[in-house]
Amino acid sequence: MKVEGSCYCGKITFEGEVDPEGVNVCHCTDCQNITGSPFRTSILTPAAQFRIRGTPKTFIKTAESGTQRIHAFCPECGTPVYATAISNPTTYTLRLGTLKQRAQLKPKKQIWARSSLPWFKDLSGVESHERGSP
Numbered sequence: 001m002k003v004e005g006s007c008y009c010g011k012i013t014f015e016g017e018v019d020p021e022g023v024n025v026c027h028c029t030d031c032q033n034i035t036g037s038p039f040r041t042s043i044l045t046p047a048a049q050f051r052i053r054g055t056p057k058t059f060i061k062t063a064e065s066g067t068q069r070i071h072a073f074c075p076e077c078g079t080p081v082y083a084t085a086i087s088n089p090t091t092y093t094l095r096l097g098t099l100k101q102r103a104q105l106k107p108k109k110q111i112w113a114r115s116s117l118p119w120f121k122d123l124s125g126v127e128s129h130e131r132g133s134p
């Protein structure tokens with residue numbers, strides 16, 4: 001399935017081809033910190049199908065395992081755009097919230113569940129408003 005995405009300010013736009021079965025949620029503490037959110041939702045696109053306009057800023061992140069990955073984000077608005085291997089990338093990991101088609105891409109797998117926030121599974125009883133809270 002073709003996806004199109006952009007950062008919040010629109011300086012960076014991109015497109016890719018994804019397998020909708022490949023959406024995953026990561027509960028690791030690094031993803032919590034980098035995204036500022038309870039978890040990160042991601043999907044891969046093959047490098048051959050990934051096109052980007054605009055030049056993101058990059059950060060090299062070293063995982064607990066020692067693996068280093070490039071994390072790219074918009075230099076203006078800070079939206080995370082992708083992560084990829086340092087050399088010869090074969091895939092780019094896109095961030096679900098940046099994609100126009102995000103509502104159709106339901107997660108199929110969760111990883112690092114051991115650090116998931118204890119409350120994230122049940123927001124159903126939490127006060128809810130169709131728009132911003134009055």
Ligand SMILES: [Zn+2]
Pocket residue numbers: 007008009010011012074075076077078079
């Ligand atoms: Zn931006």
Ligand SMILES: [Zn+2]
Pocket residue numbers: 026027028029030031032040112
């Ligand atoms: Zn993670």
